[in-house]
Amino acid sequence: MSARMSVRYRLQCSADAIDARARALAVEQSIEMPIEAVRDERVRAQIVGEVVTIEPSAQRDDRFDVVLALAVETTGDEPGQMLNVVFGNCSLQPDVELIDLELPAAALAKLPGPRFGIAGWRAATSPSGASPAPYRPLSCTALKPQGLDAWALAELAYVLARAGIDVVKDDHGIADQACAPFAQRVPLVQRAIERANREKRDASGSLAGHRSIYAPTLSGGPRRLAAQLAIARAEGVGALLCCPMIIGVPTFAELVRAEAGVPLLAHPAFAGHLRIEPPLLLGRLFRLFGADATIFPNWGGRFGNTRAECLAIADRARAPLGAHRPALPVPAGGLRIERIDEIVRAYGTDTMLLIGGDLLRAGDALAERAARFALQVASAASVDDEAVAVHDERTSDG
Amino acid sequence: MSARMSVRYRLQCSADAIDARARALAVEQSIEMPIEAVRDERVRAQIVGEVVTIEPSAQRDDRFDVVLALAVETTGDEPGQMLNVVFGNCSLQPDVELIDLELPAAALAKLPGPRFGIAGWRAATSPSGASPAPYRPLSCTALKPQGLDAWALAELAYVLARAGIDVVKDDHGIADQACAPFAQRVPLVQRAIERANREKRDASGSLAGHRSIYAPTLSGGPRRLAAQLAIARAEGVGALLCCPMIIGVPTFAELVRAEAGVPLLAHPAFAGHLRIEPPLLLGRLFRLFGADATIFPNWGGRFGNTRAECLAIADRARAPLGAHRPALPVPAGGLRIERIDEIVRAYGTDTMLLIGGDLLRAGDALAERAARFALQVASAASVDDEAVAVHDERTSDG
Numbered sequence: 001m002s003a004r005m006s007v008r009y010r011l012q013c014s015a016d017a018i019d020a021r022a023r024a025l026a027v028e029q030s031i032e033m034p035i036e037a038v039r040d041e042r043v044r045a046q047i048v049g050e051v052v053t054i055e056p057s058a059q060r061d062d063r064f065d066v067v068l069a070l071a072v073e074t075t076g077d078e079p080g081q082m083l084n085v086v087f088g089n090c091s092l093q094p095d096v097e098l099i100d101l102e103l104p105a106a107a108l109a110k111l112p113g114p115r116f117g118i119a120g121w122r123a124a125t126s127p128s129g130a131s132p133a134p135y136r137p138l139s140c141t142a143l144k145p146q147g148l149d150a151w152a153l154a155e156l157a158y159v160l161a162r163a164g165i166d167v168v169k170d171d172h173g174i175a176d177q178a179c180a181p182f183a184q185r186v187p188l189v190q191r192a193i194e195r196a197n198r199e200k201r202d203a204s205g206s207l208a209g210h211r212s213i214y215a216p217t218l219s220g221g222p223r224r225l226a227a228q229l230a231i232a233r234a235e236g237v238g239a240l241l242c243c244p245m246i247i248g249v250p251t252f253a254e255l256v257r258a259e260a261g262v263p264l265l266a267h268p269a270f271a272g273h274l275r276i277e278p279p280l281l282l283g284r285l286f287r288l289f290g291a292d293a294t295i296f297p298n299w300g301g302r303f304g305n306t307r308a309e310c311l312a313i314a315d316r317a318r319a320p321l322g323a324h325r326p327a328l329p330v331p332a333g334g335l336r337i338e339r340i341d342e343i344v345r346a347y348g349t350d351t352m353l354l355i356g357g358d359l360l361r362a363g364d365a366l367a368e369r370a371a372r373f374a375l376q377v378a379s380a381a382s383v384d385d386e387a388v389a390v391h392d393e394r395t396s397d398g
Numbered sequence: 399m400s401a402r403m404s405v406r407y408r409l410q411c412s413a414d415a416i417d418a419r420a421r422a423l424a425v426e427q428s429i430e431m432p433i434e435a436v437r438d439e440r441v442r443a444q445i446v447g448e449v450v451t452i453e454p455s456a457q458r459d460d461r462f463d464v465v466l467a468l469a470v471e472t473t474g475d476e477p478g479q480m481l482n483v484v485f486g487n488c489s490l491q492p493d494v495e496l497i498d499l500e501l502p503a504a505a506l507a508k509l510p511g512p513r514f515g516i517a518g519w520r521a522a523t524s525p526s527g528a529s530p531a532p533y534r535p536l537s538c539t540a541l542k543p544q545g546l547d548a549w550a551l552a553e554l555a556y557v558l559a560r561a562g563i564d565v566v567k568d569d570h571g572i573a574d575q576a577c578a579p580f581a582q583r584v585p586l587v588q589r590a591i592e593r594a595n596r597e598k599r600d601a602s603g604s605l606a607g608h609r610s611i612y613a614p615t616l617s618g619g620p621r622r623l624a625a626q627l628a629i630a631r632a633e634g635v636g637a638l639l640c641c642p643m644i645i646g647v648p649t650f651a652e653l654v655r656a657e658a659g660v661p662l663l664a665h666p667a668f669a670g671h672l673r674i675e676p677p678l679l680l681g682r683l684f685r686l687f688g689a690d691a692t693i694f695p696n697w698g699g700r701f702g703n704t705r706a707e708c709l710a711i712a713d714r715a716r717a718p719l720g721a722h723r724p725a726l727p728v729p730a731g732g733l734r735i736e737r738i739d740e741i742v743r744a745y746g747t748d749t750m751l752l753i754g755g756d757l758l759r760a761g762d763a764l765a766e767r768a769a770r771f772a773l774q775v776a777s778a779a780s781v782d783d784e785a786v787a788v789h790d791e792r793t794s795d796g
Binding site for chain 2: 024028030031032033034036037038039040042043046047048071073074075076078080081083084085087088089090091092093094095142144145146147148152171172173175176177178179219220221222223224225243246247248249250251252253254255268269270271272275297302303304356357360361362363
């Protein structure tokens with residue numbers, strides 16, 4: 001039999017119809033035509049999808065977990081076509097959810113995966129000259145609101161970097177709009193970050209030598225992306241942010257991942273993941289497509305994920321996966337700094353906490369609250385600083 | 399006030415909480431931070447999203463239709479960023495559906511729209527030398543199953559084109575896999591189509607001068623797409639197929655639409671998981687992003703759309719929309735040729751019917767069944783051939 005991937009779906013279906021429904025799904029996601037009309041023996045044996053198991057779901061009587069074996073060759077080893085095979089047509093069928101995907105080792109090895117991984121984030125944000133980078137959680141915040149001009153964003157970036165936050169990213173809504181165009185904003189913000197870094201290099205105390213990096217938002221089609229990538233490289237930005245589900249997974253995997261040259265932070269905007277399990281899409285798939293870090297809504301914020309789902313996303317981002325580097329989980333979405341200890345305890349040290357609005361809420365006390373955030377995240381390392389950083393031992397030679 | 403677009407959402411919410419929920423959505427989709435922390439007056443006045451109306455949904459007690467006014471400038475006039483503004487973060491909130499989007503004229507004019515439109519499809523498929531092209535519905539079929547080699551697909555294409563089908567497209571699952579790579583398949587299939595066209599040019603009867611065109615599937619990242627576009631142009635294919643939600647809307651709008659040089663057929667694969675109303679996404683938005691035709695699952699097939707939804711998709715594809723050309727609606731998804739008259743009566747003449755599996759089901763009688771399909775679609779024009787083809791009067795100078 002040809003190499004197959006194992007794809008788990010959850011179907012809403014009555015017990016007496018599930019066998020036929022599962023077979024129909026296997027056809028839909030492979031040959032998409034009546035089996036009896038397939039005359040080619042190779043296609044019948046190697047391409048037609050197969051139903052492996054059908055199990056009642058633990059959740060509800062009218063739900064079944066169906067595992068299909070789909071031919072790896074139908075993906076052409078291309079990330080977009082892989083999405084097409086596992087959830088192209090059946091995304092249009094409201095009774096189907098995509099739960100999980102397991103690829104054989106050879107197929108796994110052909111997907112790009114993170115180029116820098118968690119170790120890459122630590123290296124990029126390590127204090128001037130520090131090697132190896134300290135083993136601690138990382139802090140991240142967002143420049144916002146959109147609508148500010150580039151100078152205002154740069155001034156904000158300076159304050160946040162000076163306060164010791166590791167990664168200062170654009171809000172994902174800040175793209176390439178007229179009020180702060182990429183070509184104007186990125187040099188101004190990057191220089192503001194560098195100014196803060198110079199001051200910290202000469203500082204004493206807990207911020208001595210601390211290094212912040214800037215992650216601007218990439219957006220648009222290939223030409224626009226290429227122009228933005230050139231600016232980002234020329235200015236020496238330390239990381240990049242983009243939304244794979246908006247720019248498109250093939251463009252993310254082929255163009256952005258290949259040409260970024262710095263760690264990539266994936267944002268879940270437009271991931272609409274009600275019907276694709278978040279741990280699969282935001283944890284495993286974004287990582288396989290090349291994300292070095294993956295942002296996701298934490299429990300207890302403005303989004304609906306449960307604690308278990310969030311921890312599963314983090315697990316998928318970091319767990320062994322062929323030879324691929326781990327990606328850094330980045331819980332976000334309405335976090336408050338009062339929750340830092342709880343969150344670091346839950347996720348462990350290989351985590352970056354993203355807090356935006358809750359810092360800006362401080363108004364005149366922004367610098368102070370940002371510094372408290374940065375320090376509290378950095379020192380939360382003590383919670384498990386004896387843990388063995390197994391994932392960090394991977395090298396960063398991508 | 400700055401130019402605003404009107405975005406309609408459906409929220410699942412109790413009556414006593416809906417005011418606050420609507421305001422929270424307006425913030426989520428604009429500044430994404432606490433309003434009270436926004437100090438910039440321009441941002442407060444021109445960027446923060448506004449709640450325009452809240453109305454109980456006709457559907458259920460716990461559903462409300464909420465219309466927001468979001469600032470057009472936040473989209474940067476870029477299709478991907480437009481999706482981000484209207485459904486980026488809130489796609490992750492399971493209580494939100496995106497129902498509709500109305501853009502002011504100036505914003506509408508900045509989106510690409512179809513380059514060829516319905517008139518372009520008629521011109522591309524008109525009998526040798528016929529001008530103007532006949533006013534009739536068009537027929538479309540798919541080469542399948544994937545897994546066949548390029549020679550088998552070419553032979554199938556010959557049979558289908560020889561039978562008089564207007565558009566012979568790759569199955570959307572046929573991308574650039576090893577068994578029939580794009581660079582090998584496209585020249586072979588295109589030549590098979592041309593051979594059929596030569597024979598029809600010299601034929602008598604209903605097929606005299608009939609011209610079929612081939613629409614291969616574009617897939618992958620920008621480099622791969624560029625290589626495929628070069629092959630398609632060199633071989634003179636008459637149309638192209640791709641899945642905007644997989645290759646990514648910005649890449650579709652910026653690269654594919656600009657460089658195709660032939661009408662584009664958009665496939666809805668991977669579009670279904672997002673909780674966006676199909677008439678908006680497949681009808682209006684795909685058209686605004688550059689699709690000349692839009693495939694969608696017809697009622698009564700393998701997918702869940704209702705008749706009303708399908709007709710609404712077709713309406714959105716063809717209705718006046720600024721200066722944009724209409725896009726051709728392409729109902730599909732398990733159609734049988736016995737339903738042709740019903741479908742043409744429902745959709746009218748500005749329609750292309752896509753039937754794949756139901757032809758292949760015929761086995762040895764494929765050529766005969768395909769010819770019946772082509773002829774029946776073409777002659778269904780009589781149903782409303784006195785209708786004024788207003789949309790067709792638009793020129794095709796894009």
